[in-house]
Amino acid sequence: MPGMMPFGLKIAIINRAFHKRLDEKASAMGLTSVQLRVLGSISRLEETGQSEIHQNDLERIEHVTHPAMTKLLQRLESKGFIRCVPSEIDRRYKKITCTEQSSGIHRMILAQDEEVLSELCKNFTQEQKQTLLQMADMLLKNIEAE
16 A cells, blocks of 8 residues: 555654654653644754844744744743743844753653654664664755755
8 A cells, every 4th residue: 555655644743653752752841843843943052052043043943933942932931842042142032942851852852852763763774774864864955945
């Protein structure tokens, strides 16, 4: 049956399965997988030494609209995972930082992501798994080039 499915449907099914597994892991922390992914982006940017992280940075990285990101950040702040304070560089923006509770969380997220990928690729050889990741990177480069 999978061989007969249109490619878009295959991607949609894979995406839903991946999200479902990540949602299960995120819910243990009281988060959705989307909230956890945004939190991971903040944590990763902090660790790379970015001086200030603003909402528009996260919107660009996550491909999310301004209103959607505003709600996500409000929820993360109300749950105590992030702090939003006026920017020291430009007062029109809020600087977003992880709290002690979420600092470095991107490493845990990477481990969870790898765990879910391994579950979905359980019958793959290491070479097949590597090829899949390379092809996904190629698709993403094509999307970014548009």
